Each structure stands twice: as structure tokens, then as C-alpha cells.
Amino acid sequence: xxxxxxxxxxxxxxxxxxxxxxxxxxxxxxxxxxxxxxxxxxxxxxxxxxxxxxxxxxxxxxxxxxxxxxxxxxxxxxxxxxxxxxxxxxxxxxxxxxxxxxxxxxxxxxxxxxxxxxxxxxxxxxxxxxxxxxxxxxxxxxxxxxxxxxxxxxxxxxxxxxxxxxxxxxxxxxxxxxxxxxxxxxxxxxxxxxxxxxxxxxxxxxxxxxxxxxxxxxxxxxxxxxxxxxxxxxxxxxxxxxxxxxxxxxxxxxxxxxxxxxxxxxxxxxxxxxxxxxxxxxxxxxxxxxxxxxxxxxxxxxxxxxxxxxxxxxxxxx
Amino acid sequence: xxxxxxxxxxxxxxxxxxxxxxxxxxxxxxxxxxxxxxxxxxxxxxxxxxxxxxxxxxxxxxxxxxxxxxxxxxxxxxxxxxxxxxxxxxxxxxxxxxxxxxxxxxxxxxxxxxxxxxxxxxxxxxxxxxxxxxxxxxxxxxxxxxxxxxxxxxxxxxxxxxxxxxxxxxxxxxxxxxxxxxxxxxxxxxxxxxxxxxxxxxxxxxxxxxxxxxxxxxxxxxxxxxxxxxxxxxxxxxxxxxxxxxxxxxxxxxxxxxxxxxxxxxxxxxxxxxxxxxxxx
Numbered sequence: 001x002x003x004x005x006x007x008x009x010x011x012x013x014x015x016x017x018x019x020x021x022x023x024x025x026x027x028x029x030x031x032x033x034x035x036x037x038x039x040x041x042x043x044x045x046x047x048x049x050x051x052x053x054x055x056x057x058x059x060x061x062x063x064x065x066x067x068x069x070x071x072x073x074x075x076x077x078x079x080x081x082x083x084x085x086x087x088x089x090x091x092x093x094x095x096x097x098x099x100x101x102x103x104x105x106x107x108x109x110x111x112x113x114x115x116x117x118x119x120x121x122x123x124x125x126x127x128x129x130x131x132x133x134x135x136x137x138x139x140x141x142x143x144x145x146x147x148x149x150x151x152x153x154x155x156x157x158x159x160x161x162x163x164x165x166x167x168x169x170x171x172x173x174x175x176x177x178x179x180x181x182x183x184x185x186x187x188x189x190x191x192x193x194x195x196x197x198x199x200x201x202x203x204x205x206x207x208x209x210x211x212x213x214x215x216x217x218x219x220x221x222x223x224x225x226x227x228x229x230x231x232x233x234x235x236x237x238x239x240x241x242x243x244x245x246x247x248x249x250x251x252x253x254x255x256x257x258x259x260x261x262x263x264x265x266x267x268x269x270x271x272x273x274x275x276x277x278x279x280x281x282x283x284x285x286x287x288x289x290x291x292x293x294x295x296x297x298x299x300x301x302x303x304x305x306x307x308x309x310x311x312x313x314x315x316x317x318x
Numbered sequence: 319x320x321x322x323x324x325x326x327x328x329x330x331x332x333x334x335x336x337x338x339x340x341x342x343x344x345x346x347x348x349x350x351x352x353x354x355x356x357x358x359x360x361x362x363x364x365x366x367x368x369x370x371x372x373x374x375x376x377x378x379x380x381x382x383x384x385x386x387x388x389x390x391x392x393x394x395x396x397x398x399x400x401x402x403x404x405x406x407x408x409x410x411x412x413x414x415x416x417x418x419x420x421x422x423x424x425x426x427x428x429x430x431x432x433x434x435x436x437x438x439x440x441x442x443x444x445x446x447x448x449x450x451x452x453x454x455x456x457x458x459x460x461x462x463x464x465x466x467x468x469x470x471x472x473x474x475x476x477x478x479x480x481x482x483x484x485x486x487x488x489x490x491x492x493x494x495x496x497x498x499x500x501x502x503x504x505x506x507x508x509x510x511x512x513x514x515x516x517x518x519x520x521x522x523x524x525x526x527x528x529x530x531x532x533x534x535x536x537x538x539x540x541x542x543x544x545x546x547x548x549x550x551x552x553x554x555x556x557x558x559x560x561x562x563x564x565x566x567x568x569x570x571x572x573x574x575x576x577x578x579x580x581x582x583x584x585x586x587x588x589x590x591x592x593x594x595x596x597x598x599x
Contacts, residue, residue, distance in 0.1 A: 031454070055450065058484075063443045063477035070383075070447020073432055074375050074455050078447075093437050094474070098444055102424050102434045 001217045002192050004176040004210055010147035012168035012204075013111040017042025018147075019154025020079060020109075024050045027077065027158055033068055034081045035061045040170075041081035041111050065091045068106045069098040077158055078106050084113035084167055085126040088133060099163050100136040107157050108133075109166045113143070114254030115282075115299060116204060116292040117170040125287040131259020133165040134232045140185060141232040143167040143253070143261075145206035147175040149229060152183035160185055167203065169254075171292045174207040177227075186230045188238035194224035197310055198242040198249040202228045202261050205252035205280065205301060212306035221314070231261050236268045243275045248313045250278045252306050254296075257281035276316035278309035320363050325534050327595035328359050328399060333565045334598060335395035337588045339411040340579040346412060346420070349575035350466065351392035353497050353532070353560040357464070358396040360537045365545075367459060372402055372429035380459045381448055383433060385441020386466035386495065387421040388577065393430075394418050398599075402430035405599040439472025441465055442492065446478050449490045460548060463492045468500030471509050476521070482553040483522025491544045493556040496531070499573035515557060523555045531558035532565075566591055 023030045024046045032046050033055040047054040057064040061082055068078035080087065087110035088095070099106045115125050134141045140162060144150040150168050157164045177189075191206070192213050201209035206227045213223040224242050228235065243249050249269070251262035262279040269275045282299050296302045320328070332355050340346035362368070366380040384393050391411065398405045403417070410416035417428040421436030433444050445463035452459060469475070482490065494514060502508045511517070518525050524547050528540035540556060547554050562576070563569030566588040569580075580588055 053454070055485075057481060058477075060477035060481065062440075062474040063446075063481055066440050066443020066474065066478065067447035067450065067481070069433060070444035070449070071451045073381065073448045074377055074451035074457070076451050076454065094440055094443075097434050097437045098440050104433070 001213065001222070003214070004191065006174035006176050008175055009172040010175045011170060011172045012144055012147055012150040013040070013170060014042050015144070015147035015150030016109055016111065016154050016166070016168055017045060019151040021045040021049065022155055023158050024053070029075055029077045030079065030158055031055065031071055031076045032079045032081065033057055033064050035059055035064050035086065037082050040083070041109070043081050061086045061091045062094045065094040066098050069102060069104040072104045072106060079109050080106065081109050081111070083124060084110035084129045085124060088129040088165070089126060092132060096136060100139050103138060104163060105161055107164045107166060109154070111168055112170045113167045114169060114204065115287045115295040115301065116254065118292045118295065119289050121289040122286040127256045127282050127287060128259060129167060130231055130253070130255045130261065134264065138162060139232065140164045140230065142185065142230050143203040144229050145203055145227055146173060146177050148179050148181060149177045149183065152181045153229065156183035156185060169204055173204055176207060186233045186235060188235035189227040189229065190238065191225040191227055192223060194222035194246065196221045196223065196246055197314060198224045198226065198246045199252065199306060199310065200226045200228050200239060200249060200261070200265055201252040202231060203254050205254055208303045209252055209306055211303040212310065215303070215307055216310060223310070228261060231264060234264050234268065236272070239265055239268055240273050243269065243273055248276045248317045250280060250306060250309045250313055252280035254301055255281055256284060258284055276313050278313040280305045280309050322534055325359050325363055328363060329355050329534070330565070330592040331594065331596040332359060332392060332395045332399065333592040334589055334594060335408055336391040337566065337580060337585055338598065339391045339395070339408055341585045343412040344579045346391055346579060347388040347577045348391065348579065349499070349562040349569060349573070350386065350389040350495065350497065352566060352569060353562045353564050354389055354464065354495055355392050355565065356532050356534050356537055357493065357558060357560070358392050360534055360541065361462060362396050362400045364538060365541045366462065370401060374432060376432065377455060377457055378459065381432065381461045383441050383445040383448070383461070383463040384422060385435055385463060386438060386469050387435030390418070390420065390422050393422060397430035399596070403428060408599045438466070438469045439474040442475050442478030445490060445492065446482050446487055449487050452489055460545070461490045463490065465492065465494050467494055467496045467498065467511070467514065468505050468508065470494065470511060470514065479518065479521045479523065486551045487553050488549050488551050491541070491548065491554045491556060493558050495560055496557050497560045497562040499562045499576065501573065501576050503573055518555045522552060524550070524552045526554065526556045528556060528558045531560035
């Protein structure tokens, strides 16, 4: 089984910041907007290097989304930055009408997604954003798994024409994907090959899936781990190819089971290849205060949860 | 540049278009459209420096954004009669498969439209973003926008209004259609807003009044003044006092025709009050 090395924990939001810094140097049309969270979003470098292309909008997210939509008229590529909750639910109608329906080339970049921002609690966490964004026609939805991939995705979305939702997080997590990788929107990454079970994960749960695969391997179960960084458009073929071999699947995400990656996968399977599936996701609930690790444990979003789901789905296999 | 009589002629034709469009599909918003007819005609035929052909980026020309998208009939008529798309296409307003959706949209690729509007309160932000890009592109042209007075009840407006002055966005002229009416009644009854002028001034805008917003000469004079005030570090707001339903006597001074189409008889009365100057579509 192919194994991966954590080259040192890093936060995905810093990957976004590094990507944005590079874009600032390579693409003069890239502009950045922030709603009073420059430090949290790691936009300091871009602001320092390109003050004329950086727009502090204050605590006014609705205006930020509209400004970004307008800035595309004349050829700019706006990257907006705030927490995932304030990037989506708070400004849903602004994104819907001024960005998605108007097909504006805006990149909505959202940190502190899911539960793992921790102690601030449910007002600042969001477990519904993937669903909100994937329902918007024409919106591309990306949830990256580590620092390196977030940096690569940030650079890649600037070259993509159309609205994008890029979701990442606050805590320092394992950094294990290649440095300077090429990020291909909509293309799943098969991390391990396996024959007994498919584990499809996104975001922070990808590393947990790899850890789970190691445990399973020791028990003689070979798991195929697929990193679905792009939830929309979904790489249907990668999923179908894998389950046609393994015959069962676990989906894992830091999101509500309603509206998330798991439901997107279930739709593909139901239409093309009905397969037993178990969901590692939150169960229609808000989050709460706690450390990231405590929250991921309480809400069942870690390696242990993936192992339990794997055990269950393996039993359901014919 | 057309003279005032030519603009007047176009105005009555546009009113006919508006009435016939909403009558045909028995839906749409004639009241605000009629009230802003002189403004749209003046804007597209005289005030704006615009290219003959449409491209989304609009570099090197003035831009216009309609925030209160429900007055799409006047927007569509003036765009068509300004050459953006065939006048005959006005026949398709609100019909299935049309580019002339109930509220303006870019989605079907109608030339002249740069953003969808209809869900209210979003136009300030979009217009300000376009103005920021003009500055980045060193494009000296202006951005114009139009907003309803009732629409100012939406909070997002004030985020944008605050942002504009704080960032010295002085290449924008935002016009407020002060007709004093909204769906449920007069703005004073629904949610009194106090002095709109005082609010904009408090937010750091330069304010120009056009007391008779249905008089072409007054509009041209007021907008010329507004234009002369751009480039001075402050955003410019025009308070355009209009009469809802202007030009069709039974539709004037009431919110009743905000979103209601005339019947056959009412259509004939309205058309009789507005001469067919340039040929109906």
C-alpha cells in the first residue's frame, strides 16, 4: 500500500495565502477583497505587495460580494476572503444573483470551514456551505485537503473562467500532497489502490482516510482512498471505476450529511451503480465550542469514525 | 447628439413600448418604467459616452447599472431603440425562451445588460466594483447606476454607500428614483426614510437634486452638473424626483400600477396619450 508522509502540520488557509501571494506576482488581473479578516485569511502578503489591488471592505460581506461581481466587468479576477459562514450563508442571495446567475468570474475563498475553527462555536462554524454552494448553477465547489493542495488550487482557480467556491480551514493539519503539484479542477486524486473498499474523502478528512486505510491494511483489508477535492463538478468516473472494483464505499467530509459530498456521491451511485455507502459527516446538527480534535471526535469526523463506517459498509457488501 | 424634440419623440415611443410590452403578457412593472422614461432616454441618447456595440468589459466607455431591475420594460425599450438589439425582440418580453426576462439578466446574453438585478439592493455594490476596476484600468469613463427609493430600505445599499465615500470612488453617478411609491403604498407609509439627501451627505456623498425628473431639459442640466462634480474625491448621488406612471394620466401619482398591466381598454387610453413617433415594434 502506498503511504504518505506528513512533512509537518500546516494550516490550509496559509496555503491559500501563499497561492494568493504567487498570483499577485504572476497575474496582474488578480485583485483581493477582505471583510476585516486579513490575518485570519493570510492575505497580509498580497496586501503588502499590491496595495492598489487589495480592497479592505470592512465588516460588510454583502457589499464585498457585489463589489467583486462588479470588478469582473473590465477584466479583473476578484478573490474574496472571509470565514466560510460569512462567505456563503450570510451572502447567499448576493452570490446567487450578482455572481452565479450573472456568471461573474469571482473566486469566493472561505476559511474556517466546518467544525475545526473550534472554540468560537457554532455561530462561526458552518456545516452547510458545500450544500449551499453546490446547488448554485454554474458554481464550482472545491474543498482542499492540505497546505500544498490549497496553494495549488488557489493558483488554478485564477485560470478557470467562472465562479468558484474554495473552502479551507483554520487548524494546522498534516501536509502530505506534493509541493508544487498541478491542480486539476474536477479531477479526483486516487491516493491508494485497493480492492475491498473505496473511501472517498474531502478536505481535512482526506488525511484521516489515509490513516484509516493504514489500519484497515493491517487487518488485511485493502482500501482505495480517493481525494475528492472538487465536489462540483464531481469526478463521477473515478468513483464509479473504484466501486465497480470494491463494491462498497465510505464518504467522509467535515459537513452535514445533508447536502454534502456524500449525497453527491450517492446520486451518482444510485443512477449508475447502486452500491452500499456509509456517510462520515455530521448528522443534521450545529457545532459547538471545543478544541478541533474534541469536536472531530464528538461529531464523528476522524479516523475512528471512518473505521467504524468501513466496518459497517463491509458487512453490507454481498 | 439628438435635440430635445428628438428626445421627446423617443420618450413617447418608449412609453408606447412599455405599455404594449406589459399589456401583451399581462405582467410586468409599468409604473416605475414610465416614471423613469425621460431619464433612460436622456442617459442613453445624450449623457453617456458609449460604444455602438456591446461587450461585457465595457472598457473605454461609460457603464450603466440598473439596480431596481423590475423596471426592465423601460430598460429594454431604450436599449433596443439605442441599437443594442432588434426592436422587434420587444415582442418577446417575458415569454418562454426570451432574452428579455422579467428582470434583466446576463444569462441569456442580451446585449446591454452587465449584471442580473431584481433582488433589490445589490446594484450599488456591483456598480462600485465596476468603478473600482475602471480606476485600476486607468479608464477615465464613468459608471452610472439607478436605484429605487423604496429599494434603499435594503441594508446592502448602505454598506456600498459607506464604502464608496471611504474609498473616494469619484467616478460614479448614482441616481435615486424618488417617486415616493413602493408596492404596499407610499414610502412614507411603508417605511419612512426621512431625508434621503441628509443620509447621502452624512455618508460623504455629493448630492445633486433634479426637482422635475420627468423634464428632459432638467435631467440634462442636472446630470451635467453631476458629471462636473465627478473626479473630486467624492461619489455623486442624483436625487431624481419623478412621477410614477408619468405620461399615462390614470397611472400617475399612485402605487397601483407598480406591478400591474393595463387591460385592452386602458392600453388604448394610454397609447392615445403618447404619439407613435418612431414606429411601434
